[in-house]
Amino acid sequence: MTESTTENRAFVDVVKVTKVYSPDIVALQNISLSVDRGEILFLTGMSGAGKSTLLKLLCCMERPNKGLIEVAGRDTGKLKKNEIQELRQQIGIAYQDFKILPRHTVFQNVAMPMEVMYKPAREIRDRVSELLDSLQMSHKKDLPAGKLSRGEQQRVAIARAAVNRPALLLADEPTGNLDHEVTKMVMNLFLDLNNSGSTIIIATHDTSIYEGTSHRMVKLEHGLFN
């Protein structure tokens, strides 16, 4: 009975959350959202609607002014520093601004989350090569990431988010700089991860990636769910 309750429990729970940036910019207003374990959720809305803020709150980059956020059954507001570190190791994040290290090679950038978890070198090599293959980036693995085009840098950011097969993957405008073919590659990668159990939240205003799919889509407008 207990096991079944845990299984059914939402992986992400956002309850009446408000986020206000100084001095009085309201990014999110009293929003609630529940995402089940293994679900793919598309978070849509115009620029400035609050999509990125919500993702930042989920990975503890920001703290809400009001409300409760639970990820993997843990109240993020009550986590200690080391617990936040542990939680972040379960979350893969593809940032809108990539946050990659330009002087590090593509391989080094993608390998970072695995290195942080002290994974064996062979495992890292295999997994990073597999991901770079699937995103057609293998031939650039030894290049400094700063030398790549925006689209290629975005693929590096996505590969880094996916490398640990995270329990929760947050992708902020993951296809913003990609053409149709590469977008399909990225979406296939997300679907593979989802099939192996990852919960995925994708913030996007690219309608082509969620139209015609059976996945849930929620729209944010001026910090509120529409």
Next chain:
Amino acid sequence: MARYRYHLKQTWRNLGQSWGTQIMTLFTVIMSVLIFSFFLLVYVNLINAGNRFSDELRLVVYLNHEIVPEMQPQIRKKIMEFSAVENIVFVSRSQAFARFKKQLGRDSDVLEDLGADIMPPSIEVYPLRDLDHLTQLKEFSDYLATLPGAQKVQYGQGWVERFGHFTELIRFTVILSGILLIMATSFMVSYTIRLTVVAKEAELEILRLLGASSTYVQTPLLIEGLLQGITGSTLGIGLLYILFTWAKERISGPGFLRLLDLTFLPPLTAVAVILVSIALCTGGSFIAIRKYMRI
């Protein structure tokens, strides 16, 4: 095992990214250790020399009358009240006469018509042969002059005082260079780590977002300080040894310096200098991490 490999790899990466600053820091650590251990070496050799010179060092208190055996414990106690000593010998007139006769050897016949009365009785006080006691000989001599029946106190005033003052000066220099060592090594290493932290701000921020533990981020920086300490202090002591060997070869001919019989720092002292330098460098990086890192 994987952890150690990551930490070492990351340390190597850090060193590669800021090699110019690292070399400057290493140079500072080497020079600080070299300067400090040089003065320490001089000090150690002076102490050794002092011990050798003072083997025959004694204060002779000439008396105007013999001290009867019953009085000797009382006099002994009075001397010890001022300072602990190595030995006290009461020399009677006849003992002094016999000694003098022996010293004269073949010429002792000049004393044939003379009696032991020509020699004054005395007390020979052998002070402890360490720096503190050597530098207090003047005060000790003044004190001995107040003993009952004391006429005159003799010792090698001139050179002992000069030697004592010179050794004091070297001791002061050792302390000053020790402070220099502490300040230079810990400050420079701390400053280098600070530069590393500033240069790696973006990387540290990303590592934080990826869930890197404090150990993952901080250990390579601590290893960096540790390596600076190990390399800098070992090279500093090694360089001193080379200089010492070179200098010893050049002053090993006849002359005053030969009397010094120069010796290098005792192994335990050299190891202690290295360990303290390592601790200072690691401490410097630890302070910088605590002060400048947000992770």
